[in-house]
Amino acid sequence: MNRAKPIHRMLDLFGHFGLGLITLVWLLPIIWMLISGFRDPSEPFYVGIIPRNPTLNNFQTVLSDRATLRSFLNSLEVASAVAVFDLIIGSLAAYGFSRFRFAGKRSLQVLLLVIRLFPGVLLAMALFRIAGVLNVYDTYVPLILANGLLNLPFTVWNLRSMFDAIPVELEQAAWIDGSTRLGGIARVVFPLMGPGLAATGAFAFLLTWNEYLFAVSFIRSPEKQLITTAIAANIGQYNIDFTGLIATGMLASVPLLIVFLLIQRYIVSGLAVGALKQ
Amino acid sequence: MNATTTAAIPRKRKRVRFSLAYWFIAPAVILIMLLAVYPTFRVIYLSLMDYSRRTQEVSFVGLQNFIDLLGAPLFLRIFKQTIMFSLFSSLGHILLGLLLALAMNADLNRKLVSACRAMILLPWALSPIVVAILTQLLTYPPTSPVTKILRAFGSMAEFAPLASSKTALWTLTAINVWQFTPFFMLMILAGLQTMDPEQHEAAKVDGASGFQRLRFITLPHIRSVLLTLSLFDLVTTTAYFDLIWVTTQGGPVRSSEVLATYIYRAGFLTLDWNRAATAGMILLLLCITLAAIVVVIMERGQE
Secondary structure, eight states: OOOOOHHHHHHHHHHHHHHHHHHHHHTHHHHHHHHHTTSOTTSOTTSOSSOSSOOSHHHHHHHTOHHHHHHHHHHHHHHHHHHHHHHHHHHHHHHHHHHOOOTTHHHHHHHHHHHHTSOHHHHHHHHHHHHHHTTOTTSSHHHHHHHHHHHHHHHHHHHHHHHHTSOHHHHHHHHHTTOOHHHHIIIIIHHHHTHHHHHHHHHHHHHHHHOOHHHHHHOOOGGGOOHHHHHHTTTTOTTSOHHHHHHHHHHHHHHHHHHHHHHHHHHHHHHHHHHTOO | OOHHHHHHHHHHHHHHTTTHHHHHHHHHHHHHIIIIIHHHHHHHHHHTEEEETTTTEEEEOTTHHHHHHHTOHHHHHHHHHHHHHHHHHHHHHHHHHHHHHHHHTSSOOHHHHHHHHHHHTGGGGSOHHHHHHHHHHHHSTTTOHHHHHHHHTTOOOOOOGGGSTTTHHHHHHHHHHHHHHHHHHHHHHHHHTTSOHHHHHHHHHTTOOHHHHIIIIIHHHHHHHHHHHHHHHHHHHHTOOHHHHHHTTTOSTTTTOOHHHHHHIIIIITOOHHHHHHHHHHHHHHHHHHHHHHHHHHHHHHO
């Protein structure tokens, strides 16, 4: 677009500047956290916005703390399990929705929407009691199942839109070559989905990594705590090591934020289904 | 190959493979039945029963739990606080989300816009726990930059909005709006991008102002999107738990307590599962009513 008039150029510049400014202001709380992570624990926060003696000590302290490290590994274990669980169950269901017409399809889609809107606290309450009866309280089983359930609708919607984009003729060719349905999906469809499949799993991972309610409801043992419950135990006490808390928060969130930036464009269609259309 | 045969093959195949679909859907359905449908009935059952500490017996009490709860001034206050939190959070999400989406939809450099859009979504991908750390950092006087700003202007005023029963819930609402508005921006933006740009061009030629085009072309186009998103959001925020529980635990003096934290406290802390289930049923009924409206609107949109 060629805009010769200077007034238009001015407006254009103003628009670009405005958009950048809005984004920057919106991210200020995160920027404040990122800066504060490098602050020396002995330096009071109100002395200056930028730390006087930037230090990496806070991260070192966190990473040398065995309990914190273990909670990171625990979160990694649970979130990976949920991602795999959701990808398996979700891709089967998504394939079914994408390739077949069957009685009850419509009501099942509505059911998925209902699950998406189901209050987590009720699920936690009911599962807590069932977990007690089945003797799986304080294990990761109810945690993985509850997270798996709540992330399932998104997984199904996102994968379904990807299956829809792959012509069934490609699978038919594989069947003619003697492939089974599942074999065809594994050999022909999945390779075509590539990064989208990984992104869907990564998003289920991210949601589980961030999850707090189920983690605090189903786990009691100190050595089984996840990163969210480990951090939460230190929040709200006013005599705590703030810089250490911030450093832990940064280590728990920054890697995932980078992953999130990379996968964003692959998850929009699944999110839009949940919120906008069926 | 002519058009009629290519169209006929897939349809026929679908009919032949009719029952195969259920094998694919089955694991998901079993999971949903076990983990959502059964617990719902379990909660209904619990809400109709009562446990007597004196006789240590569980007995059927019908709707007595509901009558007790709805007659308690504290519960009614918490109910009202939930509605306020949900209403104002949703209002903030949609209004600010619309403004942001319009800004992102403006005719600007593509690369800048997509970079800004990606960055501004970051708060939404944060764990509520990390947001709780941020909240603490921004509202606890010794760490808050607001304190720094106040001191710079020579004011000795104390800025501790989470410590006051007048401002705690509003602060949490504001932080919720900050965290989740970008998601609504993304959804509204998706709605805006389905619009036909020629319509705007035609209106421009006819001399319509920017505001008139927004009022008479853009808004009517995304009306149903905004409506669905609002209802969807009302359901989610009505059941909101994490940030409130981690930062204030519903305090001070339960001024930021909402239904979800009330239920959690009644169940997991007080171990009064019947009261928790009763409050849970009230929350569920509230959500179901809103969700039913969402489903009806979506079904209507399909036709």
